[in-house]
Amino acid sequence: MISASVDNDPPRHPLGARPVPTPNSTPRPAGSAGWWRDAVIYQVYVRSFLDSTGDGIGDLAGVGAGLPYLKRLGVDGIWLTPFYPSPQHDHGYDVADYHDVDPVYGDLDAFDRLVRDAHRLGLKCLVDIVPNHCSSRYPLFLQALTEGPGGPTRAMFHFASGRGDDGALPPNNWHAMFGGPAWTRVTEPDGTPGEWYLHMFTPEQPDWNWREPTVRGNFEQTLRFWLDRGVDGFRIDVAAGLFKHPDLPDSPDPEADERTRDSVNPLAWNQPEIHEVWRDWRAICEEYTAGDGNDRLLVGEVSVPTAADQARYVRPDELHQAFFFHLLNAPWDAAAFQNVITDALRDIAATGSTITWVLNNHDQVRAVTRYAAPTPSQDADLPDPGGARARAAALLMLALPGAAYVYQGEELGLPEVIDLPDEALTDPIFRRTGSRLRVRDGCRVPLPWSGQASPFGFTAGDAPGRPWLPQPEWFANHTTERAIADTDSFWHLYHEALHLRRNLPQLGEGPLRWLDSPPDVLAFVRGDGLVCAVNFGDRQAPAPVTGTPLLTSRPCPPGILPGNTAAWWICEHCTA
Incomplete structure (x- = not known):
């Protein structure tokens, strides 16, 4: 890998006495738009x-x-x-x-x-x-549980009556992202089995009702x-x-x-x-x-x-x-x-x-x-x-x-x-x-x-x-x-x-143009002459650009892009 300039001071733990040095680059203005x-x-x-x-x-x-x-x-x-x-x-x-x-x-x-x-x-x-x-310990959800069916705070969540005999089945067939049904039945303030509430993740995470x-x-x-x-x-x-x-x-x-x-x-x-x-x-x-x-x-x-x-x-x-x-x-x-x-x-x-x-x-x-x-x-x-x-x-x-x-x-x-x-x-x-x-x-x-x-x-x-x-x-x-x-x-x-x-002005925002490349190789040019190529194959392929790469993910011999390797070049004749 061809290295850009970097501070090679001895590393220090962030909690140590000497602060970790910062790179020699210009930070963005604190009030920058975009x-x-x-x-x-x-x-x-x-x-x-x-x-x-x-x-x-x-x-x-x-x-x-x-x-x-x-x-x-x-x-x-x-x-x-x-x-x-x-x-x-x-x-x-x-x-x-x-x-x-x-x-x-x-x-x-x-x-x-x-x-x-x-x-x-x-x-x-x-x-x-x-x-x-939110959490099932969120104060408004706890209040909804104490209110019983029809309470105003229950409208902030998804409470619904169950199906089947005595409402013993969930209101619908939805399942949670983390496994199991997306509904849990509550015990009402009088001690009887009551409504169900919706949780698309876990029972400890009741879903808010955004129509409220x-x-x-x-x-x-x-x-x-x-x-x-x-x-x-x-x-x-x-x-x-x-x-x-x-x-x-x-x-x-x-x-x-x-x-x-x-x-x-x-x-x-x-x-x-x-x-x-x-x-x-x-x-x-x-x-x-x-x-x-x-x-x-x-x-x-x-x-x-x-x-x-x-x-x-x-x-x-x-x-x-x-x-x-x-x-x-x-x-x-x-x-x-x-x-x-x-x-x-x-x-x-x-x-x-x-x-x-x-x-x-x-x-x-x-x-x-x-x-x-x-x-x-x-x-x-x-x-x-x-x-x-x-x-x-x-x-x-x-x-x-x-x-x-x-x-x-x-x-x-x-x-x-x-x-x-x-x-x-x-x-x-x-x-x-x-x-x-x-x-x-x-x-x-x-x-x-x-x-x-x-x-x-x-x-x-x-x-x-x-x-x-x-x-x-x-x-x-x-x-x-x-x-x-x-x-x-x-x-x-x-x-x-x-x-x-x-x-480099070529990177960040700006245009991208794909380049013709061998099978298993993906290559494109950014702006005025920054070429990136990746060899997704296991065997080497010809590099799409002559010359020494600016940066590589693995060592690259001249003219070669090894398998499972990416490289950046500056190409004077390439534009996006």
Whole structure:
């Protein structure tokens, strides 16, 4: 790999005495308009990032201590997963109070310090908001339970009478995303079996009824609460959810069984009324933007079948961005990647928004493990296919027009932890189904920072507690300390790519043109002469450009693009 300039000072733990140095690059102006259009945002899974108290759970102070590390890496901002008060049935995505911080993560003062420190470093700060559902311990839901049928607070949720004798069967055939039925029957205040309430995830996460105006008003107050505290925007959980068909009829889904499934129920997702909410939220963000010129961002978790469906969420008066999961879900295949990229360029970019690329997140198997199969042919010189493909995919993503999101640990080349013992698993999918299929704990294991044994610098203090998920011994090969010291590591690949992306005018926003290339090779040119090529095959192919590459995911001999390798070139005669 041909290295760009990088600070090679000895690595230090973010909680140590000497701050981690930052790269020699110019930060974005704090009040910039349109900053999000080509930004690279780092997803912080708060409870697994860095623990400042020694209790084995990451917290906001730990995130603050790690900000210089992220600045040095070269990202433009952070997205914080939920840190609100919660019973933690789904690790914060079951919110009991939208206007506070769970004590396990700190308090509002710690949050305010984190935002100030991020802005001081030129980093944007996004927070996760969960509008589809709340915790079953949320005060309004508890009040609805005490009111009984017909109570005014029950209208804020989806309560309905059951079917069959004495209402003993659920109101319809819907099933929950995390397994099992989507309905739970309550015991009424008089002790009798009563109505059922809807939860598209777990019984501990009742769905809000967005047809009730009070729900909309409450969430608008929540947006303003966090905007007034200085956040730069929101990542919106289940952004294609919220509204359900008003009659709650049976789903036509022929696979309506108890397996964990994707968002396939057309009656519970992607309802037309949802776009009114995003227009209202966009107007609130524009109001704050008008005050200081700094765009407030709305980025949605929009799980819909096609790029054309997603494009409807990022029209000029709705969400600024929506995660384009089709790239994450694409198999390691040149034609598959080209098809999803072409669809996004055609349908999403046409709205005036920018495409929001993602290869990993807290709900998915990590790319290093995901790309490891199928294994290469026996004569291929590739001992670590997953790692090589993940490196190549990173260079591809960071060369595409638009924005990108990087999940914590992606820059360390972390594989999925696939052998967590059953007794350590916390994912409600496991609790609901009894199956390890699609359990998400393996990508959430606390990060390794330094040392040779757990807790690998994740926890602070003289007697640090055990990390909330066990770290495997092989994490010693993936610590940030080791990665920064090794100039051939994933970390340096990301660092160099992000540095070039920020300093080369061809990258970020702008046109893309496909180049003719051999089978299994995907090549395109950005702007005035930046060429990116990826060899998805196991065997080498001719490089599409002569000369020395600017950056490569693996060593490239002259004129050759090895299998499962990506490279960037500057080509004086190439234009998009």
